[in-house]
Amino acid sequence: MPKYVLLCEDDQYDRAVFAEIFQEVEKECQLVMLEEGSEVMPFLATKQRRDAYPALILLDQNMPRKKGTEVLKEIKASDDYKHIPVVIYSTHDGHELASESKALGAATFMSKPYDYNEYITMIKQLLAITG
Incomplete structure (x- = not known):
């Protein structure tokens, strides 16, 4: 299975921008997108082999049903998935959220x-991060 990044983002515009840029800058790694944090664990559960797991999971913090840090806790509590690097990102540039994310096991915040260049x-x- 080809290497891929799992993006969980509820904002349609942000998903579209990620998809466009990802296609532009990365040729060997695919982008798989989910719209809600509650979809991440069921998605991972469909993967039968470790080599079918994402190379990286990118979680938006502010999603309606399940926040990024809640999903991060679930991932890191799982023996099957805790090795997957997870990045939390948010419109809030808070040191508290960054510290919390890293304390919960995020690779970074x-x-x-x-803007587009950013x-x-x-x-x-x-x-x-995916190597």
């Missing part, structure tokens, strides 16, 4: 970009 930079930084 990122602030949601405001998205490109962010995606390149994320791809560096």
Whole structure:
């Protein structure tokens, strides 16, 4: 299975921007998108082999039904999934959220970009995490 990044983002515009830039800057890694945090664990449960897991999970913090840090807790509590690097990102550039995310096991915390060039930079930084 090809390497892929799992993006969980409820905002349609942000998903579209991620998809466009991802296609532009990355040729070897796919982007798979979910719209809600509550979809992440069921999605992972459909993967039968470890090599079918995402290389990275990117979670928006502010989603309506389940916040990114709640999903992060579930992932890191699972023996099957805790090895997957997870990044929390948010429009709120709070040191408290960054500290909480890292304490819960996130690889890093990122602030949601405001313009296209910042998205490109962010995606390149994320791809560096996948190796």
